[in-house]
Amino acid sequence: MTMLNYSNGGVTLNFNLREPKKVNGTTNVYAVIKVQGKQIKVSINAKVNPWQWDSKKQVPKICKDMTEQDRANNMQINNVLNDVRMSFYSYLCSGEEITESGITETIKQHLNNSNDMANKNAVPPRRTITATKLLNESFTKRYGTKESPKVAAKSWYLYSRHLKYFLDYISLPNVYDSVNALTVKSIYNYREYLYENSNAREKVIAQECNTIILLINDIVANPNYQRFNLKPIKPYKKIDSIKNAEKKKREIPNEDIKAVNDLDLSNDETLSTYRDIFNMQLQSGVRFEDLNKLFSHDYKISVEDGQELQTIISQKETITAVIIVNDKIKEIQRKYENGLPFELKDKLYNKAIKQLFEMAGCTYYINFGSEKKGVKKQESKRFCDVVTNSWTRQTFLTDKVRKGWSFDNVTWLSGHANNQQVKAVYAQLTETDKAKQVIKELRKIENESKANETNTNANAVQLIEKGKEERNNELINECKDVLLYLGANYAEIRDINDIDTLLYKVNNEYVKAFEEIGINIKQIKDIYNSKANFEQKQFALKELVELYKEKYLTKE
Numbered sequence: 001m002t003m004l005n006y007s008n009g010g011v012t013l014n015f016n017l018r019e020p021k022k023v024n025g026t027t028n029v030y031a032v033i034k035v036q037g038k039q040i041k042v043s044i045n046a047k048v049n050p051w052q053w054d055s056k057k058q059v060p061k062i063c064k065d066m067t068e069q070d071r072a073n074n075m076q077i078n079n080v081l082n083d084v085r086m087s088f089y090s091y092l093c094s095g096e097e098i099t100e101s102g103i104t105e106t107i108k109q110h111l112n113n114s115n116d117m118a119n120k121n122a123v124p125p126r127r128t129i130t131a132t133k134l135l136n137e138s139f140t141k142r143y144g145t146k147e148s149p150k151v152a153a154k155s156w157y158l159y160s161r162h163l164k165y166f167l168d169y170i171s172l173p174n175v176y177d178s179v180n181a182l183t184v185k186s187i188y189n190y191r192e193y194l195y196e197n198s199n200a201r202e203k204v205i206a207q208e209c210n211t212i213i214l215l216i217n218d219i220v221a222n223p224n225y226q227r228f229n230l231k232p233i234k235p236y237k238k239i240d241s242i243k244n245a246e247k248k249k250r251e252i253p254n255e256d257i258k259a260v261n262d263l264d265l266s267n268d269e270t271l272s273t274y275r276d277i278f279n280m281q282l283q284s285g286v287r288f289e290d291l292n293k294l295f296s297h298d299y300k301i302s303v304e305d306g307q308e309l310q311t312i313i314s315q316k317e318t319i320t321a322v323i324i325v326n327d328k329i330k331e332i333q334r335k336y337e338n339g340l341p342f343e344l345k346d347k348l349y350n351k352a353i354k355q356l357f358e359m360a361g362c363t364y365y366i367n368f369g370s371e372k373k374g375v376k377k378q379e380s381k382r383f384c385d386v387v388t389n390s391w392t393r394q395t396f397l398t399d400k401v402r403k404g405w406s407f408d409n410v411t412w413l414s415g416h417a418n419n420q421q422v423k424a425v426y427a428q429l430t431e432t433d434k435a436k437q438v439i440k441e442l443r444k445i446e447n448e449s450k451a452n453e454t455n456t457n458a459n460a461v462q463l464i465e466k467g468k469e470e471r472n473n474e475l476i477n478e479c480k481d482v483l484l485y486l487g488a489n490y491a492e493i494r495d496i497n498d499i500d501t502l503l504y505k506v507n508n509e510y511v512k513a514f515e516e517i518g519i520n521i522k523q524i525k526d527i528y529n530s531k532a533n534f535e536q537k538q539f540a541l542k543e544l545v546e547l548y549k550e551k552y553l554t555k556e
């Protein structure tokens with residue numbers, strides 16, 4: 001028996017391949033235990049294809065593009081590796097002296113016990129209902145069937161793919177198709193599985209998991225399935241920033257569009273039709289799923305201020321999108337007044353767009369950033385290999401934003417529910433575009449300011465003149481009122497509109513006359529400025545006159 005000294009050093013466990021560079025076939029995986037430089041190799045009766053081995057993580061890869069047999073084999077190897085790790089750490093924690101034979105026998109014994117248990121449980125226990133059945137029922141209730149979907153056809157296919165991925169996952173060895181697959185732990189394991197075995201971005205993985213979570217929560221809310229004691233699951237937060245945004249949506253250069261339109265497609269009717277569809281989307285800015293409405297006359301026509309408009313109900317947002325009809329749109333609609341010659345499908349349309357740009361010579365390479373699980377990298381691909389119909393809509397939106405259209409107006413044109421996506425378009429404009437737009441807005445403000453200043457000056461002159469005229473009229477009316485209070489005949493002063501003439505009559509013909517008979521003019525002013533009505537003032541004034549007349553005329 002070889003005794004290993006463990007007191008002065010740590011013990012490590014690794015897994016190696018016997019033939020890591022083997023091209024064809026599989027090779028053995030064995031455990032390597034190292035103690036103070038001494039290695040102990042333990043065969044674990046597992047084989048793997050070297051190209052499927054992740055040497056950094058020391059686990060076999062499990063990818064969607066490999067065969068079912070390879071996936072099942074690699075899942076089984078993962079279980080074996082976990083058993084080895086468990087037995088290794090159990091031995092270290094046992095407190096026994098670490099010996100070569102002791103650690104080897106412990107690992108082998110543990111593997112034998114695990115294999116016996118696996119054989120006993122090779123057939124899952126009998127279940128009254130499967131997760132597949134529950135999820136399929138929930139999916140049909142929420143999204144409908146392929147023949148009669150309750151959502152847009154494109155969305156239905158997306159959600160059905162999400163469901164298929166999860167059902168494939170729970171059909172793997174040791175991931176049983178039971179209600180236990182509808183728990184938080186199961187969804188967490190599924191998410192980790194997607195991280196390890198797919199190239200999908202974090203946002204896509206969150207979306208795939210959230211589709212299943214929604215279906216599970218519908219099952220939880222169904223009173224018929226309360227006996228399973230399932231708990232609702234909180235959806236994963238989606239990544240706010242759009243990964244690969246440059247790759248997903250980018251503006252198509254004008255010279256590339258011209259090159260496509262210059263192609264001679266007289267001998268290819270199908271590609272010529274796709275080019276017309278491309279131009280229709282470029283001119284209208286509608287989504288792919290709404291394009292067919294412009295060819296099938298599924299729109300309303302209106303004319304505002306001489307401009308023809310077509311309005312459709314956006315299939316994705318179920319809100320109105322407004323199309324400004326120009327000569328190009330009219331030309332294409334006249335050409336296909338009886339509809340398109342074939343069914344418009346997303347994949348075929350994108351394939352045709354790529355082919356058109358390749359034929360037009362748009363084979364130059366473009367760079368774009370991507371990010372997966374926090375790791376950023378740069379990629380480079382040919383323009384014609386990555387362009388899609390989404391870029392066509394992006395080009396339309398970018399053109400409108402660049403020309404200074406407001407976010408709200410572009411939102412109405414494009415059929416968005418809000419202007420957040422349009423603001424995201426603005427964020428992708430170049431610095432030159434933004435600078436031009438700022439200068440344009442500055443000039444607009446300056447011109448408005450000058451116009452306002454000119455109008456203000458003109459208005460000020462008008463107000464001054466108007467004020468003089470109004471004040472003059474007020475003085476004329478006031479003088480006439482004073483004369484009436486003083487006893488003048490209205491017929492004599494009615495047609496007099498000269499303020500000087502009226503003031504002369506007040507001061508000379510009446511005030512002076514009152515002063516001559518001893519009536520204090522201040523008393524007259526107090527009566528005139530009082531809050532009494534006209535009749536009261538007239539009565540008070542007459543009493544005053546009579547009083548003074550009686551006083552002074554009696555003396556005389």
